[in-house]
Amino acid sequence: MNLQINFILPHWIYWSVLALLPLFVMLMVDRSFRRGATISGSDTGGVPEVSLDPGYRPPGNGLTTAIDRISGFAGRYVAYWSLIAPFIFTYEVVLRYAFNSPTNWAHESMTLMFGMQYLLAGAYALRESGHVRVDILYQRASPLYRAALDLVTSIFFFLFTLALLTSGWRFFSQSVSDKWFFGDSYANEVSFTEWAVQYYPVKFMLFLGALLLLLQGIAQLIRDFQSYRHHRRDQGGSHALASLMLGAALLLAAWLAFEIANIAITDYESLALSIEHSLAEVGIGTLTWLMFGTLMVVLVAGLPLAFVTGGLGVLFLYLVGDQHMLNLMPSRIFPMMTNYQLSAIPLFIFMASVLEKAGIIEELFDVVYKWMGGLKAGLAIATVIASTLLAAMVGVIGAAVVTMGLIALPAMLKRNYNPEIAIGSIMAGGTLGILIPPSILAIIYGVIAQQSVGELYLGSLLPGLLLAGMYALYCWLRGTFNPRMAPPMPVEDRVSMSEKLRLLRNMLAPIALVVLVLGIIFTGVATPVEAAGIGTFGALLVAALHRRLTWPNLHAACMTTLVATAMVMWIIFGASIFVGFYILQGGQTFVQDLIAGAGLSPYAVLALMMLLLIALGMFLDWVGILLLAVPIFVPLIKGMEFNGVFGLPGVEAADVSLWFGVIYLVNMQMSFLSPPFGYALFYIKGVCPPSITMAQIFRASFPFLGLQAVGLLLVILFPALVTWLPRLAYG
Structure with missing residues (x-):
């Protein structure tokens, strides 16, 4: 008896469930809260919020309130999608083993769903202070200088979000039906499986997620400026450094506006005074110092890691390449969005x-x-x-x-x-x-x-x-x-x-x-x-x-x-742009040649890597360390032979990557405890x-x-x- 089930989820049902289920859950949750229901346990999802300025909360204004509500609704809407996945994956496993009916649509539908969720969740996480920052310098500064640092470093946030907004729209428009005025490439691009679901709604989330993030960033900028003004009035002493930092923020904003005009007006010839393509002739050694030196400086200033790496990645794409290289952003992020x-x-x-x-x-x-x-x-x-x-x-x-x-x-x-x-x-x-x-x-x-x-x-x-x-x-x-x-x-x-x-x-x-x-x-x-x-x-x-x-x-x-x-996921998106560009410029080969030139044995190279990871672990988030170090370290390690020390057994070549992976995981344990x-x-x-x-x-x-x-x-x-x-x- 053939018990196979050949059901393939219709596309209209998939998109309808994603559109309507969150509304139903919202209705039930709000109804339950109105009847006096409460949440059990405590919130253990992330870092406990520690207020750096408990005495003052910027009031915002009507615009910030509206933006907060938009981000809150979007975040809540996509959060409820998580309820679908346990049932779909359980369904897939049961069908595969009980009815010999494996599916592709179950895996693909959930992968795409989570990919869209990652993008749209960024603004809500920003509103809830969910993006981690390296606050070495930041938390030691006075409230006035923290506000000033926020204003200065926000330029990297806006670099990232504006570049993702424009390149994301272009990425989407190339996949939508060419019946529409903005379709300029494929006609209704679909996936390569037999499910053949439309890709353009998924790619549209690159644009929409960037737009929501940009709006929330504007709301945050307004509050940062209110905080700056409040603490400038209340804090005694000289404000010269804070004024200098505010002036730097205004100059950077003016420069960003000028470069946006350069991109809008020109195609292959830059405007005078534009910095586009200005580092094209810089060697990889100098570029290494510039990229990672700038990374450390901006990190300690307190900007969340995702936007540090993403913003710097955009900056160096523009400085070393040109405006057209910014289109690499979606091609780096989309594979991470849709990674099973x-x-x-x-x-x-x-x-x-x-x-x-x-x-x-x-x-x-x-x-x-x-x-x-x-x-x-x-x-x-x-x-x-x-x-x-x-x-x-x-x-x-x-x-x-x-x-x-x-x-x-x-x-x-x-x-x-x-x-x-x-x-x-x-x-x-x-x-x-x-x-x-x-x-x-x-x-x-x-x-x-x-x-x-x-x-x-x-x-x-x-x-x-x-x-x-x-x-x-x-x-x-x-x-x-x-x-x-x-x-x-x-x-x-x-x-x-x-x-x-x-x-x-x-x-x-x-x-x-x-x-x-x-x-x-x-x-x-x-x-x-x-x-x-x-x-x-x-x-x-x-x-x-x-x-x-x-x-x-x-x-x-x-x-x-x-x-x-x-x-x-946003740390992964930002770091994939930064590290991906560095490797594209020959950074991996540069590091390999540097180590080979030092004449170190494989175990000495491994020891050096462990020391670097421990040092990074004292300052950086574990996801950031992984995205910055592993793409460079793993290819180096795979090419080495580890035959053992002190007469102990070595590692077979086929097991080196696995062995190094576990060593890396043990090392990252230390990063969590390292003062x-x-x-x-x-x-x-x-x-x-x-x-x-x-x-x-x-x-x-x-x-x-x-x-x-x-x-x-x-x-x-x-x-x-x-x-x-x-x-x-x-x-």
Whole structure:
């Protein structure tokens, strides 16, 4: 009997669902809130918002209010699209195995949907301060100088958005039907699969996303100027430097307007005084110093990383090339928009948000604590174990550190734990999400380095468990040698074995979910993206079983997912332009020749790379480091032979990329804990009592940084820690 199902989703149904479903969900969510429903749990989607200027909020005006409402509506509208994906991916896997009816439209429809979501979410993330910035200089400046820095650096934001707006429109117009006046190339461009869906609505999102982002940037500029005026009136002393910075902002704005006129008026001949094509004769060595030197300067000034790299990428495209090279922007961004593997990012973040709203994470910690609490430093060990399990559920660093900080830190401080061991165990355990599958960083690395995500997941599992064991052992040793630092649970609070076994029933559903997600990845039953979709579907079922599957909770999970995903994806968009242009100009060859000329051995080159990554990790966001370093490092590493040191086994040529990928992931764990600007340090500060200082948090990170360095060394010296499981699974 033939049970095959040959259904192909009609295009009109696809576009209708995307258009109408968010309106229905909005109606249900608003109705639920009006009836008094509330959101469960807390917001763990990203960095806790720390106000740099708590005393003043720019009032804005009618225009900024209107723009905020537009960005808010657009963000909310596309956020609810995330609800579709778990059902579509589950449908695809069921049809493939139960009815031998695999589909292309299921994967393609969700990939395109998320691609459109990434673009339209940028403005909402900007409104919600969701784009991360490197605030080395910025947070130390007075409110007046912060406002002045915002005005000066906004030029790079507008460079990026205006270039994307114009090139995005051209990119769209080339794919739309030539019946329309703006169609100038293809006639109704469609995808190359049998589904043959129209591409022009997807490409239109490049223009629309840039337009929304530009509008939100204008609203932000108005508020920055209001803030500047307010603090100029209130702050005493000399304002000469602030006035100079404002003058620089005005000059840069005038220059930008002039270059826009140059692009509008001319084609191949630039206007006099235009800087178009002015660096065409500059060598790659000088260009390297110019590009990365400028990058560091603008980064420390506090502009979000996505717009630093994107704006500088546009600037150097124009300076080295010409106005026509700006059309490379959509061709760099569109492949990232429509990359199938990257669809796993919003799904895993959504899965994490749903589980948090379902109360699973609190129950997880409670069960592990009651099992481990009787040990020396039992609560710290329980934190590490719970963090390991949490990492296997969510793969999101911010969510793990913030959630465990909210749950475990008060419990440890209440039982007189030394704050440093309490904080250190939370931060170190939280960073395991970098390594323990399903790591989001591994997904992005796999896309950039062209490495199998499934192999990366298998290869990083043993190093992740090894580090978790090292963290737990360290806590136990500290508690054993000095019980006052980490006392065990009081005897009267301990529970019997029968009670412990009863508590395990609460964890059957989430543990089954972890086994399901990782099992179908490791066995090859489904791709990581499909596994993320099935895992999210399972998380919705778990939330329903806990009676937490409410409209407000779904709303909160969708909005948290949107901001976190937009932050990651817009960094990828900006960095792909900057790094892609540098490689196009011969930057990769330049670095290769530079290293080859130094006469370093492969292991010395690897050590140099690790030191550079550690240094970058002290200042940059993990996504930024990946986009800036990995496209240059991986081709260099692939061409080298690693035959082992001290008589230890080496790495086979076919495994070098996988081995380096896991080494990179371990190194990125260190970046989260590295003072002065490791993100975990600030995640935990956002949930610490006021009595805990940044100095204590820094000290708490040092022992665990040392353990991570030992773990990094072990992975380098013993490659089998990485390669054994992938070989066992894939041969």
